[in-house]
Amino acid sequence: MDGCAGGSGVLRQVAGAPLQRGGVVMVGTERGRGTRERDKLTIAEVCADLGISRRTFYEWRAKGRAPRCITLPNGSLRIRRSEYQRWLASREEAA
Numbered sequence: 699m700d701g702c703a704g705g706s707g708v709l710r711q712v713a714g715a716p717l718q719r720g721g722v723v724m725v726g727t728e729r730g731r732g733t734r735e736r737d738k739l740t741i742a743e744v745c746a747d748l749g750i751s752r753r754t755f756y757e758w759r760a761k762g763r764a765p766r767c768i769t770l771p772n773g774s775l776r777i778r779r780s781e782y783q784r785w786l787a788s789r790e791e792a793a
Contacts, residue, residue, distance in 0.1 A: 738768065738776040 744765070745755050758764040765785035767775040 737779055739779055739782055741767075741775050741777070744777055744782060 741752060741755055745752055748755075755764055759767065765777050765782050767777055769775055
């Protein structure tokens with residue numbers, strides 16, 4: 699575990715999970731996964747990063763306002779990290 703200099707937050711990691719700071723998932727901090735896995739984010743990771751519910755994500759997706767997703771053969775969705783970053787940048791420009 700790592701601590702911040704001012705003690706303002708502790709980074710925690712559960713084996714195979716992204717780092718968390720005060721309950722917020724730090725997207726892009728996974729350890730021990732292959733490069734291909736780190737390139738794709740789960741819906742849970744994106745929702746945690748944005749601070750939204752899965753329901754909100756799926757509502758945005760239905761309206762065409764969410765980042766583009768990849769549907770895996772098992773039906774699970776993933777979002778390419780590069781697509782997520784592009785989508786976030788486009789939201790900044792729209793604001």
